[in-house]
Amino acid sequence: MGGVTPADPEAAARVLLAEARADIDALDDQMVDLLIQRVAVVERVLVIKRQAGIPALLPERVEEVVERVCARARAAGLPEDLTDALWRRLIQWTIDYENERLV
Known part of the structure; x- marks a missing residue:
């Protein structure tokens, strides 16, 4: 726990919260990376739908x-x-997003 003693539970909680928040931030970054990949696939889908006249x-x-x-x-x-x-x-x-681009 980085040198924080149990005698200071609030300080210990702050350390633990900071660690948990860093984990959440890392997961959020991964989620954004996945959204970037998803939107790239949506762009491919748009091309297919546009060519075939398929609605969004x-x-x-x-x-x-x-x-x-x-x-x-x-x-x-x-x-x-x-x-x-x-x-x-x-x-x-x-x-x-697709509707805006299929017009």
């Missing part, structure tokens, strides 16, 4: 993706409502 919103695909990630989250013990909300927001952003 494909409701059956939305439900397929949400069901798949929620099942994975459920199996790992993650809150399904968190996963559902995050993916629906991510998908809606993607649909909006």
Whole structure:
């Protein structure tokens, strides 16, 4: 614990919080890296959809993706409502992004 004694629980808590926050920051960085990769794939999808005249919103695909990630989250013990909300927001952003570029 970096030399902090149990006699100072607040100082010890600050050290532990700083370590946990650094872990969260590193995970956030990884998530941003994954979003960068995801948007690059969306750009490829845009080309395909534009050439084939396919709309941005494909409701059956939305439900397929949400069901798949929620099942994975459920199996790992993650809150399904968190996963559902995050993916629906991510998908809606993607649909909006595609719609702006498919015109």
